[in-house]
Amino acid sequence: MASITATRIEAVKSFLSELKLHKTGLLGLGVLILYVFVAIFAPWISPVGPNETGLADSYAYPSWFSIFPGYENLPRNIILKLSYEDWHVLHQSNGLEYVEENDLSKINVKSGNVSTVKDLLLEYTFNYTFNPPKRFSGKIPFKVEINHALGSYVRIRCSIVTPKGRVYEVYDSLPIANNLTRLETPATYDARDISLKLKLGFSPHDYLGEKIFNLKGVYKLRLYISIFSVKGDGAVNVWLGVNEFRIYGMLYGILGTDNLGCDLFSNLIYGTRVSLMVGILASVISVSIGLVVGVISGYKGRIVDQILMFFTDTLLFTPILPLLIAISVFVGKNLYLEIALIALFSWMVFARNTRAYVMSIRDSMFVESARAIGAPDIYIIFRHILPQLTPIIYINLVMRVPGAILLEATLSFLNLGDPSVPSWGRMLYNARYAGAFFRFMWWWIIPPGLAITFLALAFVLLGNALDAILNPRLQVRR
Amino acid sequence: MSVGGGGLLKYMGKRAVDRIAVVLSSLTLQFLLLRVLPYYVLGIDPSFFFLNPNLTEAQRELIRKQFGLDESLASQFVKYVLSLFTGNMGFSFYTRRPVFSELMERLPNTVLLLGTATVLTIIIGLIVGIIAVSKRGTRFDASIIGSSIFVSAFPHFYVGLLLLLIFGFYLRWFPIAGTISRPPPRDPVIYVADLLRHMALPLITLLITGIGGFALFIRNLFLTQLGEDYVLTARAKGLNEREVMVRHVLRNVLAPVINILALEFPGIISGAVIVETVFSWYGVGRWLFQAATQFDYPVVQAVLFIQVALTVVSLYIADLIIALIDPRVRLR
Numbered sequence: 116m117a118s119i120t121a122t123r124i125e126a127v128k129s130f131l132s133e134l135k136l137h138k139t140g141l142l143g144l145g146v147l148i149l150y151v152f153v154a155i156f157a158p159w160i161s162p163v164g165p166n167e168t169g170l171a172d173s174y175a176y177p178s179w180f181s182i183f184p185g186y187e188n189l190p191r192n193i194i195l196k197l198s199y200e201d202w203h204v205l206h207q208s209n210g211l212e213y214v215e216e217n218d219l220s221k222i223n224v225k226s227g228n229v230s231t232v233k234d235l236l237l238e239y240t241f242n243y244t245f246n247p248p249k250r251f252s253g254k255i256p257f258k259v260e261i262n263h264a265l266g267s268y269v270r271i272r273c274s275i276v277t278p279k280g281r282v283y284e285v286y287d288s289l290p291i292a293n294n295l296t297r298l299e300t301p302a303t304y305d306a307r308d309i310s311l312k313l314k315l316g317f318s319p320h321d322y323l324g325e326k327i328f329n330l331k332g333v334y335k336l337r338l339y340i341s342i343f344s345v346k347g348d349g350a351v352n353v354w355l356g357v358n359e360f361r362i363y364g365m366l367y368g369i370l371g372t373d374n375l376g377c378d379l380f381s382n383l384i385y386g387t388r389v390s391l392m393v394g395i396l397a398s399v400i401s402v403s404i405g406l407v408v409g410v411i412s413g414y415k416g417r418i419v420d421q422i423l424m425f426f427t428d429t430l431l432f433t434p435i436l437p438l439l440i441a442i443s444v445f446v447g448k449n450l451y452l453e454i455a456l457i458a459l460f461s462w463m464v465f466a467r468n469t470r471a472y473v474m475s476i477r478d479s480m481f482v483e484s485a486r487a488i489g490a491p492d493i494y495i496i497f498r499h500i501l502p503q504l505t506p507i508i509y510i511n512l513v514m515r516v517p518g519a520i521l522l523e524a525t526l527s528f529l530n531l532g533d534p535s536v537p538s539w540g541r542m543l544y545n546a547r548y549a550g551a552f553f554r555f556m557w558w559w560i561i562p563p564g565l566a567i568t569f570l571a572l573a574f575v576l577l578g579n580a581l582d583a584i585l586n587p588r589l590q591v592r593r
Numbered sequence: 594m595s596v597g598g599g600g601l602l603k604y605m606g607k608r609a610v611d612r613i614a615v616v617l618s619s620l621t622l623q624f625l626l627l628r629v630l631p632y633y634v635l636g637i638d639p640s641f642f643f644l645n646p647n648l649t650e651a652q653r654e655l656i657r658k659q660f661g662l663d664e665s666l667a668s669q670f671v672k673y674v675l676s677l678f679t680g681n682m683g684f685s686f687y688t689r690r691p692v693f694s695e696l697m698e699r700l701p702n703t704v705l706l707l708g709t710a711t712v713l714t715i716i717i718g719l720i721v722g723i724i725a726v727s728k729r730g731t732r733f734d735a736s737i738i739g740s741s742i743f744v745s746a747f748p749h750f751y752v753g754l755l756l757l758l759i760f761g762f763y764l765r766w767f768p769i770a771g772t773i774s775r776p777p778p779r780d781p782v783i784y785v786a787d788l789l790r791h792m793a794l795p796l797i798t799l800l801i802t803g804i805g806g807f808a809l810f811i812r813n814l815f816l817t818q819l820g821e822d823y824v825l826t827a828r829a830k831g832l833n834e835r836e837v838m839v840r841h842v843l844r845n846v847l848a849p850v851i852n853i854l855a856l857e858f859p860g861i862i863s864g865a866v867i868v869e870t871v872f873s874w875y876g877v878g879r880w881l882f883q884a885a886t887q888f889d890y891p892v893v894q895a896v897l898f899i900q901v902a903l904t905v906v907s908l909y910i911a912d913l914i915i916a917l918i919d920p921r922v923r924l925r
Contacts, residue, residue, distance in 0.1 A: 149636060433897075439882075441885035444886050546754075555758075555763065560754060560755075564748065567751065568746045571742065
């Protein structure tokens with residue numbers, strides 16, 4: 116047993132030393148190893164998940180664009196997270212208590228003999244030095260607790276003050292008269308909200324960010340909490356969580372963002388996984404089918420051969436791509452079904468080649484002598500025929516991969532792939548149908564296609580090198 | 594001669610039976626995959642997608658009956674095969690128009706685009722391949738091999754997208770979609786010019802993706818022949834390279850070349866799904882894609898049938914030509 120392992124290691128070693136002579140094969144192997152590395156370590160290489168939306172504004176430029184003139188002032192992602200100590204108290208009514216409690220800001224009002232309104236005005240100042248952004252949004256987590264007779268209420272408002280002193284009220288909770296917890300699901304406001312645009316006196320087609328942040332300078336974010344308490348016993352408590360305010364940048368990551376604000380670089384990185392998996396699995400399945408059909412057909416001959424080859428020819432004559440499209444429409448949304456489908460339609464040529472090869476071996480002396488001493492078919496197939504086939508199996512395993520990768524990319528490009536799995540074909544589909552072309556976003560369009568091409572190329576080069584090493588019969592006389 | 598002729602007839606007769614059997618089994622496979630698999634295995638009713646949900650049950654039944662969807666599967670299949678062979682392709686689920694007349698609307702565009710592309714691919718591919726093989730081992734040969742392998746690794750739609758981005762969007766030399774401007778120009782000369790301008794990008798895409806592989810195929814074909822013993826003999830006889838090529842090699846590569854041409858031909862009718870879709874070309878390929886995504890099976894099945902039938906017919910003709918020029922085939 117040890118000697119078999121040793122000879123195998125020797126065979127691999129001699130194969131590798133031969134591969135060293137094939138420069139292009141080595142290149143293919145190197146590129147392939149790089150892709151496998153990227154696929155395995157995708158979660159560590161890509162900064163965010165591939166399906167996370169709203170990471171920056173839609174159609175953001177890659178962040179390295181900021182070194183080019185004309186792009187240096189594009190809005191950056193600004194995310195403010197404001198908790199108790201960040202706020203500056205501008206106004207605090209007497210009798211209103213404002214303290215920090217368990218990472219929340221607590222506002223407490225105890226009612227007295229008369230009904231009163233007590234206010235708390237918080238302010239945060241920040242400097243905005245970029246071009247006007249298109250979009251901003253905010254989250255206001257709060258919790259209201261009214262231990263009181265009917266009639267008390269709390270009202271929370273949020274506004275943005277421009278350097279010129281104009282005040283835009285972007286959020287108004289309206290009076291809240293009962294207990295309400297919005298810590299987990301905070302109240303939000305968003306510059307894309309049409310009712311907000313209308314409320315502030317703009318047209319629904321305006322970008323609110325451009326209108327409000329049209330100046331460079333000191334902006335103020337104000338949070339205004341007013342508590343009306345009726346007379347009597349009791350108290351009103353309001354807790355504020357970490358208030359979030361963000362401006363969506365037009366510069367993001369290595370390759371910018373797509374129409375939903377997803378990171379394109381992460382999509383590119385994660386796309387490696389699907390392509391590699393589809394390519395390799397489909398290749399293994401199709402070579403297996405082709406091998407079984409080819410060996411049985413070639414070895415058995417006669418009626419078995421005719422039936423199997425008739426079926427093979429049927430598939431060969433059937434136009435694969437249109438049929439694949441038509442079937443993918445109803446089963447393609449599942450990645451594994453899609454792989455199986457690709458494999459089921461791509462084994463025929465290999466089966467035919469295998470059959471021809473097996474037929475030539477079947478009639479050779481050593482097979483005939485094995486049969487003469489009464490060896491069973493299974494034994495002859497596994498002992499005498501399959502070892503002869505090993506080189507062409509290896510070569511085909513590699514050579515079938517590019518076709519499967521290209522087919523998967525094509526199906527994804529036609530939007531027939533699994534929508535939950537990031538793939539290069541789908542990136543290109545999105546680029547085509549979400550307006551990347553009209554915006555000249557070449558950094559969105561070019562990388563996925565090149566990624567497909569180089570992966571396919573790596574397999575082709577490796578396959579050619581394998582072919583040259585393992586298949587000396589094809590060394591052509593010149 | 595008479596013996597040879599009898600051999601030919603017998604050979605072609607046997608071939609015809611084989612080919613017709615393959616067409617029938619291919620049709621069966623398509624029917625199984627497109628009609629039986631979605632409806633009986635996955636529970637998807639194609640009529641669900643084109644019937645107005647506001648219709649009453651009786652109205653639905655009536656429409657289903659019009660399309661023959663109420664009959665049993667076996668009778669649907671028999672009707673389907675019979676009608677295909679009599680040239681009746683049924684009615685589109687969506688437009689309710691005969692598939693045939695819709696096909697005729699799109700056919701000229703597809704024949705124009707794919708016909709030009711196929712002819713140019715074959716001519717340029719042949720020339721490049723033969724030059725490569727006659728200069729084998731040189732830098733030219735190596736660059737042909739290299740670029741063919743490189744192009745073969747590109748997804749076809751990506752080549753189209755890149756051309757679209759560069760020449761359609763950045764340079765604005767060519768229109769980005771469509772077959773003709775709207776409204777179509779009245780002047781016939783301008784009309785043709787406009788059509789050609791629309792056709793340029795899809796045509797270039799088809800050529801880029803097609804020529805490399807074909808040239809490489811031709812090159813390798815010649816190369817394997819040049820390694821044969823009869824070439825050695827011919828050279829030993831003192832024939833020059835040109836005579837060896839024309840009198841000996843060309844005859845032997847003719848059969849596989851005719852075969853591959855026969856396989857190219859049906860594409861002229863059935864179109865190029867990907868390229869036509871990328872460039873919104875009003876042709877059969879894009880129609881097939883749209884029909885497939887809309888579960889419009891009469892259209893899908895008709896186009897697939899045309900493709901299979903044409904493949905079989907053109908291969909049959911190829912067989913005939915090969916048998917005529919190469920006696921070894923029919924005597925085998």
